[in-house]
Amino acid sequence: MSSQATPTLRLLGIGASPGVAVGHAFILDRKRIRTPKLRLAEAEVEPERMRMKTAVDLSDRQLAELKEQITRTEGSDHALILEAHRLMLQDPMLVDAVNQLIVEDRINAEWAVRRVARKIKHLFDNIPDEYFRERRSDVDYVADRIIRNLMGQVVDEDVEVPAEAIVVAHDLPPADAAMMARSGRVAGFVTDLGGHTSHTAIVARARETPAVVGAGRASEQISPGDLVAMDGTSGIVLVNPTEEQIQSFREEQRRHREAEQLALATKDLAAVSTDDFRIRLNGNMEFLEEIPSLLAHGAEGIGLYRTEFMFLDRKTAPTEEEHYRAYRQVLEAMGGRPVTIRTLDLGGDKVPGKTKHEKEPNPAMGLRAIRYCLSNRELFRTQLRALLRASVHGNLRLMFPLICGVSELREARAELEACRTELGRAGVPVGKRFPVGIMVETPSAAMIADRLAQEADFFSVGTNDLIQYSLAIDRQNREVAYLYRPLHLSVLRMLETIVGAAKAANIPVSMCGEMAGDPLYTLVLLALGFDELSMTSGQIPAVKRFIRRVGRAQAQELLREAMELTTAEEIERFMRTEMDRRFSHD
Secondary structure, three states: OOOOOOOOEEEEOEEEEOOEEEEEEEEEOOOOOOOOOOEOOHHHHHHHHHHHHHHHHHHHHHHHHHHHHHHHHHOHHHHHHHHHHHHHHOOOOOHHHHHHHHHHOOEOHHHHHHHHHHHHHHHHHOOOOHHHHOOHHHHHHHHHHHHHHHOOOOOOOOOOOOOOEEEEEOOOOHHHHHHHHHHOOEEEEEEOOOOOOOHHHHHHHHHOOOEEEOOOOHHHHOOOOOEEEEEOOOOEEEEOOOHHHHHHHHHHHHHHHHHHHHHHHOOOOOEEOOOOOEEEEEEEEOOHHHHHHHHHOOOOOEEEEEOHHHHOOOOOOOOHHHHHHHHHHHHHHOOOOEEEEEOOOOEHHHOOOOOOOOOOOOHHHOOEHHHHHHHOHHHHHHHHHHHHHHHHHOEEEEEEOOOOOHHHHHHHHHHHHHHHHHHHHOOOOOOOOOOEEEEEOOHHHHHOHHHHOOOOOOEEEOHHHHHHHHHOOOOOOOOOHHHOOOOOHHHHHHHHHHHHHHHHHOOOEEEOOHHHHOHHHHHHHHHHOOOEEEEOHHHHHHHHHHHOOOOHHHHHHHHHHHOOOOOHHHHHHHHHHHHHHHHOOO
């Protein structure tokens, strides 16, 4: 029961895994360790280096044991994260730099580890790709493990989580997140750090546990045992809510569960509007383990398979065989359903073996994605050859990211055909020709969509980048984040142009950005005529259910009225009002 004498605290984070939960806070404080600072005498330097080596070796053995344990219980995907941590223990950027500080600055190993970790994290801050920026937490995780071992502290202590607990943490190590979610005793996660691609978010979505990440100082502001109500869609967290608020969350929780059950009962029905407009609903994924959840929620295919995780925390780029095995597993797991695989969408600063690449002043606009691949042909061909080989095992669709002009698309397709010829001459089996599409995520691609549509087999609109580039805002900058408006008239006009070009060329057009999974925008996307929408598993039921309740003609009428308005605020207010008026009681 809530204490009415305690004022309610409202926190806002990032809704990372949908669902509503109410429970008592369990504070997991793995991270906060006090790092001692000592100056060493000359004679103490070499023993300190040996102490560091012992701690690193011990950390490696611990991670190997954890990896084995998680592989047995959770499968191999989360275990890959731990393998990446083991590789980090061998990385000269960490280990050599620590030893150098011990020798040159004569400081103790704990202090040196903390300084080096801080420096590495600073490098991650400037990475435009959200997924890789989130790997800052991996640096903390590895550094903390070494420091705890240096200090002789208990590492990997078993955690007894009370039933229906809301686990609150500064950040959650992947092993902790996976094991706790699997226990079935966690009602939800709230973390200070993290984004949509943090380990906590990925694990929570895979286990269908509500999660709010990036909630500021939640772990400091919430006390053990506090009653917490959280919404993993909106990112709202209430600490010590009133009775009325608790009832509201309970009611939302009940509605969410009912909607889930209803959706699961009808998951095999098609997403067809009341006037027979058919939209395919697909899933976005990074890890093989996400597939059962996607299928259970009615995904008809994979609309976006991000391949960047394969390049995470490695000394060398993945081999053709590693690529091939990963793609084959996904294609076979989807059993003939379409799987859209996006080629590498990273900058050179994060590709293994390229860490000394000259730092770019503005990497988001620099040598990344298809630009990087076309500048590093062998790395690109390795991935393309693997995709061609894997195409034998399922229904593959290939997608190039950040295409800004026709020349880039032609070059990329030429590389693909060269690889097909090369494999054919070598007698390597390759599947039949598969669709080759592009991500439309820049204003330039939107403006020449009619020309691109003549040479692409499909479009997939990446709204996260398209909106960011169109409105000239950095989504990571809290000062301007309020300007990120999917219903800005300029965005709507661009979407209209893109869909119109695709229809004129008779190619399918899909959307795989965050906008696709929000029912508020479903009416707009239905009106515009998108053929496919791709989202996380938990978003599929609500979007499918909404599409089945509305007519496209009705949606088109509302969109026409909305686009007569001028500001994003006016359009958004209009759409919310109409949604509430027409559909909230159905």
